[in-house]
Amino acid sequence: MAETTAASGRTPDSTRRSERSRRAIFDAALALVGEVGFARTTVEGIAARAGVGKQTIYRWWPSKAAVLLDAYLDLAAGAAEDGEAALPDTGDLAADLRTVLRATVDELNDPRYEAPTRALTAEGVVDPVLGARFVERLLEPQLELYARRLRAAQDAGDVRPDVDPRVALELFVGPLTHRWLLRTRPLTHAYADELVGYALHGIAARP
Amino acid sequence: MAETTAASGRTPDSTRRSERSRRAIFDAALALVGEVGFARTTVEGIAARAGVGKQTIYRWWPSKAAVLLDAYLDLAAGAAEDGEAALPDTGDLAADLRTVLRATVDELNDPRYEAPTRALTAEGVVDPVLGARFVERLLEPQLELYARRLRAAQDAGDVRPDVDPRVALELFVGPLTHRWLLRTRPLTHAYADELVGYALHGIAARP
Incomplete structure (x- = not known):
């Protein structure tokens, strides 16, 4: 096959x-x-379904986990081409977060992403090695986009200076993921909007 | 065996x-x-390890999922005997939430709970039927305790009246579960405390 000459x-x-x-x-x-x-x-x-020899896969990837992770990263990169290399920054933090969380809701509800995302996330929950690779290669780079947007909001005086952006972003991402993974309640745009309001302004009464 | 007379x-x-x-x-x-x-x-x-006949299990449970769910509910009920039938209400909402979230951190970090909780949660992520039973029988009753405590705080004027307690509780439970399930960062008491502060007061700058 032609692929055998790939290295040369x-x-x-x-x-x-x-x-x-x-x-x-x-x-x-x-x-x-x-x-x-x-x-x-x-x-x-995978080889049978793809119509390639098993050796073609092993030439490029050492294990099934490695192929799956690369396949999933490729899928996620395709989704990111719709302009998610950075979070939007229109100067209105609440509006920007609503935009991003609504897009995340749509993606999590899209059948093309849902099944493989669930399968890989579930495996990462019980397999610490795969989980760590998933977090390092996919999740943390995504979370860093939130941290960067929150830092910009701090510079603009929209987020309190004592807030740690890396922790604060979990107020948005955590509840959304929890609701989706455990299927506790419907994952909707209205929920995304509500979450942004609660996380930005807190739930405590103000004096 | 004696169990055969159980019904009579x-x-x-x-x-x-x-x-x-x-x-x-x-x-x-x-x-x-x-x-x-x-x-x-x-x-x-399970039968071999428990030293019972397979039929003893099938007499009481229709499937492996049913045994596992009951075993897990029994484990969780044991943990709840340490006084978690209701969330504490000392009148200080922030302090009470810190107490509860710190206890949850300890439980999630306890090896006795960690492995079975991860295994069942992961299965619920990919199996909607098991997931729904897990949520209905275990998770929602736990979440209802948070909702009740937040409603009491609303009555006391400590939480804004327009806040939906069932949504607001996800600000506490969501990030904690996300961090634990995906192992993004260490799950510590300091994190529990920080989360309570952020969720109660929000991260936005105040005028």
Whole structure:
């Protein structure tokens, strides 16, 4: 196969074929983990569904967890192309947070993301090594975008200077994730808006 | 075996034996699910570890999920005997919430609870039916305790009257659970205290 020459020097054709295989492997991996869960997803199953040899997968990834994580990062990167490299900064912190949390609600409710996100998150809950890689490669970079927006709001005088942005962001992300993962109540735009109001202004009565 | 007469009329001895079997089954179920996860826990495995026949388990529970859920509810009820039938109400809402969240931090960091709680939560994330039972039987009753304490605080004028207690409680429970489940950062008393302050007073600057 053309891919065997990948390490040495690629022709345009072999690069195209490699990219096509990579795409097929990612699609197969995400579909499979969404359907049967992490435990029952195998490299053999991914290869069969993608129409490639098992060795093609092992040439690029050491394990099923590695393929799945890359497939998921690729999916998340695709979602981020809609302009999420930074959180919006219109100068109105509450409005910007509502925009971001509403978009997150839509993404979590999108079937394309829901099944693989649940499968990988659940596996990370019980497997500390996979969990740590998921957090390091996917979650913390996302959380850093919130921290950066909150720091800008501090500079603008909209967030109290004594607040730690890395902790404060969990007031937004934590409840949303909790509601989604445990399915306690519907995850809606109205909820996202309510959450922003509560987290920014607190629930205590003011003197 | 004595248990076969359970439905008709029990002697004190058979009741004691049944209780001993039930205890052994719960202990075995929790140990096993913590060690090998939900998928690889079987009724056969629980029976072997508990030293009872498989039929003893099937006489009382229809499925492995049912045994595990009851075992976990029993564990949680044991923890609640330390006085958690209601949240403390000393009149100082912030202090009471710090007490409760610190106790939750201790429980989540306790190895006896950690492994089975992770295993069952992870399974609920990918299995909506089990997840719904977990929420209905265990989580919502716990959350209702928070809602009740926040309603009392509203009556006392400590929480704004326009706040929905069922939504507001997620500001406390959500971030704590998020941090624990995804292992983003250490789950400490200091974090519990910080969270209470942020959620009660918000992070926005005040005019």
